[in-house]
Amino acid sequence: MTDSKVIDSPFEAVADVSEQDAVAVFSRARAAQRKLAQLPLEVRLQGLKKLLDYLVENRNEVIDILCRETRKCRTDALVSEVLGVLDNFEWLLKSARKILKEKKVSTPITLLGKKSRIVHEPLGTVLIIAPWNYPLHIGLTSILAAYVCGNAVVYKPSELTPMQGLFEKLFQVDPILADSVQVVYGTGISAQRLIMQKPAKVFFTGSARTGKKILAQCAELLIPVDLELGGKDQAIVFDDVHLDRAVKGVLWGALTNAGQSCSSVERIYVQDTVYKEFVERAKLEINKLVVNSGDLGNADMGGMTADFQLDIVHQQVVDAKSKGAGILTGGSTLMENELFYLPTLMTNVDNSMLVMREETFGPLVPVIPFSNEAEVIDLSNDTEFGLSASVWSSDQQRAYRVARQLECGAVSINNVMLTEGNPALPFGGTKASGYGRQKGAEGLLGYMQSKSILIDSDSNKIEPNWYPYTRAKYQLFDQLILALFSHQTWSKPLNLLKAALIGMKLENLSGKDR
Numbered sequence: 001m002t003d004s005k006v007i008d009s010p011f012e013a014v015a016d017v018s019e020q021d022a023v024a025v026f027s028r029a030r031a032a033q034r035k036l037a038q039l040p041l042e043v044r045l046q047g048l049k050k051l052l053d054y055l056v057e058n059r060n061e062v063i064d065i066l067c068r069e070t071r072k073c074r075t076d077a078l079v080s081e082v083l084g085v086l087d088n089f090e091w092l093l094k095s096a097r098k099i100l101k102e103k104k105v106s107t108p109i110t111l112l113g114k115k116s117r118i119v120h121e122p123l124g125t126v127l128i129i130a131p132w133n134y135p136l137h138i139g140l141t142s143i144l145a146a147y148v149c150g151n152a153v154v155y156k157p158s159e160l161t162p163m164q165g166l167f168e169k170l171f172q173v174d175p176i177l178a179d180s181v182q183v184v185y186g187t188g189i190s191a192q193r194l195i196m197q198k199p200a201k202v203f204f205t206g207s208a209r210t211g212k213k214i215l216a217q218c219a220e221l222l223i224p225v226d227l228e229l230g231g232k233d234q235a236i237v238f239d240d241v242h243l244d245r246a247v248k249g250v251l252w253g254a255l256t257n258a259g260q261s262c263s264s265v266e267r268i269y270v271q272d273t274v275y276k277e278f279v280e281r282a283k284l285e286i287n288k289l290v291v292n293s294g295d296l297g298n299a300d301m302g303g304m305t306a307d308f309q310l311d312i313v314h315q316q317v318v319d320a321k322s323k324g325a326g327i328l329t330g331g332s333t334l335m336e337n338e339l340f341y342l343p344t345l346m347t348n349v350d351n352s353m354l355v356m357r358e359e360t361f362g363p364l365v366p367v368i369p370f371s372n373e374a375e376v377i378d379l380s381n382d383t384e385f386g387l388s389a390s391v392w393s394s395d396q397q398r399a400y401r402v403a404r405q406l407e408c409g410a411v412s413i414n415n416v417m418l419t420e421g422n423p424a425l426p427f428g429g430t431k432a433s434g435y436g437r438q439k440g441a442e443g444l445l446g447y448m449q450s451k452s453i454l455i456d457s458d459s460n461k462i463e464p465n466w467y468p469y470t471r472a473k474y475q476l477f478d479q480l481i482l483a484l485f486s487h488q489t490w491s492k493p494l495n496l497l498k499a500a501l502i503g504m505k506l507e508n509l510s511g512k513d514r
């Protein structure tokens with residue numbers, strides 16, 4: 001075991017949490033959750049509001065840290081991280097009350113006189129494990145969603161972008177929030193030790209490789225898991241679009257955050273009639289992009305956060321080139337030994353190449369021609385991943401028809417990566433992109449457990465389906481089935497009348513001895 005500790009002050013070196021400290025973290029979190037469970041939702045929303053205000057006020061300081069830690073360009077940090085978080089918080093403030101409130105549901109005629117309710121209760125203490133590509137957005141949106149639901153949170157950021165001390169400082173805006181979230185640093189070893197403490201649920205965002213390991217560990221402990229994994233998202237461009245807009249949109253989707261987004265556009269299918277023009281325009285646009293970070297908001301694309309990720313990206317280019325792909329721009333780093341990979345436009349690619357099969361997570365732009373709707377649906381579904389996609393066409397009906405046939409969790413029509421821009425829409429994948437949803441009502445309810453309550457009044461009434469079972473009751477139940485559910489003799493009012501009469505006879509027999 002490594003010499004390790006929980007880091008609770010800023011600027012200490014990242015170390016893995018010890019088994020002993022993992023126990024202590026969970027014991028603190030569980031004590032906090034017991035207190036939190038006694039407080040109304042309004043108290044949690046107040047903490048969220050304070051955090052939102054603080055973030056707006058201190059956004060530049062946060063962006064400085066983000067850019068330093070990730071090599072993002074400043075606009076990516078401002079828009080995709082800070083603005084995205086604020087949008088999400090605002091949605092939580094407006095929508096959480098309605099989504100989380102107790103609900104009345106209908107009670108069937110067979111349970112006449114009773115009432116049914118669903119209440120949503122916090123899961124308890126949950127563990128959130130995060131990746132390095134959007135350390136602010138993914139971290140804060142998942143932590144605050146869990147917290148608003150009344151859970152205590154143990155949060156393990158990526159060891160590559162720990163932003164040490166930042167979240168702890170942010171949560172100081174509200175003592176209850178600060179008490180309810182424990183940040184634990186370190187590598188996968190820390191995460192494994194935290195899972196051993198049996199959180200009520202694990203929310204994991206990261207690679208499919210790690211997702212499988214987490215699932216295996218959680219299976220042993222019977223812990224539920226949500227997995228938000230990688231993608232190989234496609235853009236499908238039909239020949240009736242405004243091509244200039246489609247080129248610019250698709251390029252942004254491929255290159256924002258230097259392609260290090262789970263839902264980056266990684267495969268671009270363009271109808272063959274406009275393919276040549278699309279590629280020419282894309283080349284012109286890419287050549288205009290400014291690649292830099294540490295900028296003042298005037299760079300278009302920043303750098304890669306991790307050197308191993310840059311190696312994966314370059315390996316895909318080398319592999320594609322060796323199999324006959326054309327590299328029309330980029331294909332190398334900006335300067336030797338720098339972590340800035342140039343946006344790389346690729347043609348003549350096919351499914352034998354790594355760039356078409358495996359997640360890239362970098363600024364590669366492979367463009368593939370297609371001839372018709374059926375072909376492009378087959379081509380684009382031919383992947384193990386299924387996170388999101390975009391469809392571009394002036395024929396909205398066609399775009400919608402195609403969107404419905406794509407095997408993925410989200411589709412933007414005539415825009416890109418925009419489903420995750422709306423906090424009311426659930427976000428998550430199918431196939432190897434994982435399961436479970438973040439955001440939207442579905443996402444929020446993933447942090448709760450529903451409790452069903454059926455209310456009957458106290459009386460001396462004995463239910464007809466309680467003992468004793470008798471031949472007479474059996475026959476009446478049998479007739480009740482026909483009266484209520486037989487659609488062949490369906491005359492609703494008459495059948496309901498019959499059912500009521502049978503019900504009365506059953507009640508007369510209830511509780512009577514044989």
Ligand code: NAD
Nearest residue numbers: 130131132157158187188191206207210213228229230262
């Ligand atoms: P990763 O899987 O390497 O690491 C993610 C987190 O898991 C880190 O905090 C890491 O310390 C932890 N971890 C590592 N080994 C572990 C283990 N054995 N048990 C438990 N935790 C462990 O992923 P990454 O490289 O940080 O992130 C990139 C990946 O995340 C890409 O595949 C990307 O597509 C995916 N991603 C998905 C979404 C989504 O919402 N679907 C969003 C962002 C990123």
